[in-house]
Amino acid sequence: MIATLPEWYRILSIQNLTTEIFETRSISIKKILKTKDIGWFFNCIRLFVGKQISDQNFLDEMTRIFLEEDPLFKQKDNLLELRVLAGAVVNEIIETPKHKEKISTAIALKCSLFGINTKDLINTEIITRANNFLIEESIRQREFEDKRTPVNLSFEPSIPDTNPATLIAIFTKINEQLHKASVTLNEKSDYNSRRIQVLEEESNIHWWIFRCFSNVLSKPLKDIEYEIVPLIVGKELNHLILILPWPLAFEEYLKKVIYDSFPSEMNKEILLKDAINALKKLKIDLFSTDHTSLIGNICPLFTAYSLSNQSGDETGWFSFFEKSTDIKPTIKLSCIELAKQSFFESMLLKSLN
Amino acid sequence: MAEIDFSKIKCDHEGCTVSIDGKCLEGLELSQCSFHHPIEVESASNLSEEISPSEEILETVFSGEALNANECRSITSASITNVIILAGRAESGKTTLISSIFDIFQKENSFDGYIFGGSRSLIGLEKRCHESRIASERGEPNTERTKFTPDDPKFIHFKLQKKGNGALKDILFTDISGEQFRQISNSTEECQKFDVIKRADHFVLFFDSNLLSDFTTRHQTKTNGFAILRSLVESNMLNSRTMIQIVYSKWDLLLQKGEMKEHIEFINEISNEIRLKYSDTIWNIRFFEIASRPDVTSNLSFGYGIDKLLPIWVDESSLFSIEREKSNSVELSTSSTREFSKYRFLKID
Numbered sequence: 001m002i003a004t005l006p007e008w009y010r011i012l013s014i015q016n017l018t019t020e021i022f023e024t025r026s027i028s029i030k031k032i033l034k035t036k037d038i039g040w041f042f043n044c045i046r047l048f049v050g051k052q053i054s055d056q057n058f059l060d061e062m063t064r065i066f067l068e069e070d071p072l073f074k075q076k077d078n079l080l081e082l083r084v085l086a087g088a089v090v091n092e093i094i095e096t097p098k099h100k101e102k103i104s105t106a107i108a109l110k111c112s113l114f115g116i117n118t119k120d121l122i123n124t125e126i127i128t129r130a131n132n133f134l135i136e137e138s139i140r141q142r143e144f145e146d147k148r149t150p151v152n153l154s155f156e157p158s159i160p161d162t163n164p165a166t167l168i169a170i171f172t173k174i175n176e177q178l179h180k181a182s183v184t185l186n187e188k189s190d191y192n193s194r195r196i197q198v199l200e201e202e203s204n205i206h207w208w209i210f211r212c213f214s215n216v217l218s219k220p221l222k223d224i225e226y227e228i229v230p231l232i233v234g235k236e237l238n239h240l241i242l243i244l245p246w247p248l249a250f251e252e253y254l255k256k257v258i259y260d261s262f263p264s265e266m267n268k269e270i271l272l273k274d275a276i277n278a279l280k281k282l283k284i285d286l287f288s289t290d291h292t293s294l295i296g297n298i299c300p301l302f303t304a305y306s307l308s309n310q311s312g313d314e315t316g317w318f319s320f321f322e323k324s325t326d327i328k329p330t331i332k333l334s335c336i337e338l339a340k341q342s343f344f345e346s347m348l349l350k351s352l353n
Numbered sequence: 354m355a356e357i358d359f360s361k362i363k364c365d366h367e368g369c370t371v372s373i374d375g376k377c378l379e380g381l382e383l384s385q386c387s388f389h390h391p392i393e394v395e396s397a398s399n400l401s402e403e404i405s406p407s408e409e410i411l412e413t414v415f416s417g418e419a420l421n422a423n424e425c426r427s428i429t430s431a432s433i434t435n436v437i438i439l440a441g442r443a444e445s446g447k448t449t450l451i452s453s454i455f456d457i458f459q460k461e462n463s464f465d466g467y468i469f470g471g472s473r474s475l476i477g478l479e480k481r482c483h484e485s486r487i488a489s490e491r492g493e494p495n496t497e498r499t500k501f502t503p504d505d506p507k508f509i510h511f512k513l514q515k516k517g518n519g520a521l522k523d524i525l526f527t528d529i530s531g532e533q534f535r536q537i538s539n540s541t542e543e544c545q546k547f548d549v550i551k552r553a554d555h556f557v558l559f560f561d562s563n564l565l566s567d568f569t570t571r572h573q574t575k576t577n578g579f580a581i582l583r584s585l586v587e588s589n590m591l592n593s594r595t596m597i598q599i600v601y602s603k604w605d606l607l608l609q610k611g612e613m614k615e616h617i618e619f620i621n622e623i624s625n626e627i628r629l630k631y632s633d634t635i636w637n638i639r640f641f642e643i644a645s646r647p648d649v650t651s652n653l654s655f656g657y658g659i660d661k662l663l664p665i666w667v668d669e670s671s672l673f674s675i676e677r678e679k680s681n682s683v684e685l686s687t688s689s690t691r692e693f694s695k696y697r698f699l700k701i702d
Contacts, residue, residue, distance in 0.1 A: 010552060012429050012430050012554070013429060014436065014548075014549050015422045074426070074427070074430050077427050080429065080430055080433060138689075138694075142691055153449070198691075249695070252697055253637040255698040
């Protein structure tokens with residue numbers, strides 16, 4: 001049984017539910033993890049945070065899965081219960097060792113929180129766990145034990161005689177030693193590759209911060225319109241990340257690079273619509289992806305950018321954007337909030353690729 | 354001549370348009386053609402036979418009476434619901450408060466920024482209000498004493514809509530008898546059976562101001578109220594995040610008494626004592642005076658004081674504050690040793 005499920009169910013029930021109910025729920029959740037794909041998990045995220053789900057069959061399908069294990073599972077007026085269970089599914093993905101969609105799911109959850117009123121969230125512990133997973137995984141991927149130890153192999157100093165039995169024994173031992181050498185050298189190669197990758201990533205980020213230059217637009221950041229800079233720097237930092245998830249201090253790098261280019265304007269708020277419309281005028285493909293239908297309103301910046309490109313004017317995309325994301329295009333954001341969201345959405349696209 | 358509905362006539366003759374325009378293909382009158390017959394209406398029993406068991410949707414049908422815990426699940430499973438426990442000795446005004454809220458919404462279009470959006474326990478509400486109405490043929494308004502049903506707590510449901518943003522919110526009041534609270538105040542074991550408190554967003558403890566303003570009963574009344582609180586805190590049924598409102602009910606009766614100043618001082622002492630005793634264990638205690646159904650001679654309006662309580666009950670939730678505290682306190686098991694990860698941006702002013 002999923003140990004935290006009773007706690008998450010508190011919001012649903014006046015009285016304590018039986019252990020049997022939680023066991024059936026847990027069985028269904030584990031079945032979902034084994035049989036469903038990333039698109040289904042993204043719908044669980046949408047349901048959990050309260051975003052619209054375009055797949056009209058999703059709720060019925062989810063109800064059916066739980067009904068299989070518990071015939072008394074509520075089939076109507078069950079939206080809050082499905083939200084709780086969706087959150088439990090998301091949490092279980094993140095907590096399952098080696099689940100292939102762990103990182104994408106955790107990043108998608110972070111992306112989906114943009115513009116959400118935190119008062120509307122339930123069981124926020126799940127979000128904290130996802131954040132903690134990303135932090136711990138980032139550290140794990142970038143920390144190294146010192147493995148600069150020599151490869152220890154042993155060989156006979158000389159061949160005592162040419163007796164076939166002796167030769168067989170010697171060659172068998174040589175075989176073993178070569179195998180051991182191969183394994184050790186491969187480990188060291190992986191270790192060194194990973195170390196180089198981390199150092200390369202750090203070096204590139206260092207120089208990017210130092211240069212304050214946009215690789216996407218090929219000009220200094222200070223020469224770019226302020227409203228667009230957060231979107232650009234979020235994307236460019238993403239380009240420099242070689243290992244998922246991102247380094248711990250990513251937000252500090254964004255702050256540093258924005259401050260160095262716009263020291264007096266850094267506290268100025270930006271309207272989302274202004275940022276998107278300004279970006280559209282540049283005609284650059286900042287958020288291109290093959291996964292448009294998959295990410296949808298989980299990535300609101302991506303959605304806004306796509307809709308604005310399809311729209312003929314600066315306001316034509318507003319109503320559809322608000323309808324699909326529940327976010328007003330006139331929402332005011334700090335430049336760092338915008339930069340972070342641009343970064344997260346770019347990282348999600350990277351993880352899916 | 355009455356018009357005939359041709360759509361209810363079917364002809365087995367292919368190509369006949371009698372069901373559309375009433376004209377028989379053979380040129381016969383409707384009653385003469387043997388191929389014509391009325392379309393059978395499928396009986397309900399036939400329909401039910403066509404639904405396979407797996408397609409049946411089990412649905413809770415509410416009687417309208419006060420809800421039991423199982424019926425409440427239909428509400429709490431659908432949307433975020435605030436649960437309010439009304440606690441206090443018998444006749445301290447718990448049920449009158451609920452009835453008064455209902456009465457107010459019946460008389461006014463809105464109250465305190467909220468519109469009445471319905472209730473699954475309308476009959477239960479009406480029953481509780483009945484004795485306060487002229488239709489009951491009583492000389493004075495009254496509230497029937499809540500029946501003692503220890504194993505089957507009942508809930509009264511309100512759905513309120515906030516004016517302006519239109520957000521709907523469900524709230525459930527417990528309607529628990531004073532006798533049950535007497536048992537709780539005497540026994541930790543009885544306390545721990547009271548599961549619903551752990552789910553409560555708000556715990557409202559009533560002190561009867563009329564008894565507190567009577568020198569012969571005030572100390573016992575104070576002791577009874579403190580006993581409930583102590584019992585629940587000691588059995589860990591109330592925790593540091595539970596939102597508690599201490600309500601001094603029947604405030605109109607206190608105001609009509611002589612030595613009013615002395616009575617109010619006594620009540621202030623109670624409030625201070627509660628604050629002192631429980632400030633370490635409970636972090637959110639607030640105090641209110643109410644007169645749910647003030648005496649006609651009183652200057653207080655109907656439902657006095659409820660306007661301060663209702664927004665708290667609808668908009669605040671201890672369950673969510675518990676969640677947020679927990680979510681902020683989950684500790685990380687590792688920290689980075691890389692200097693690059695320790696960088697912190699410091700803005701130079």
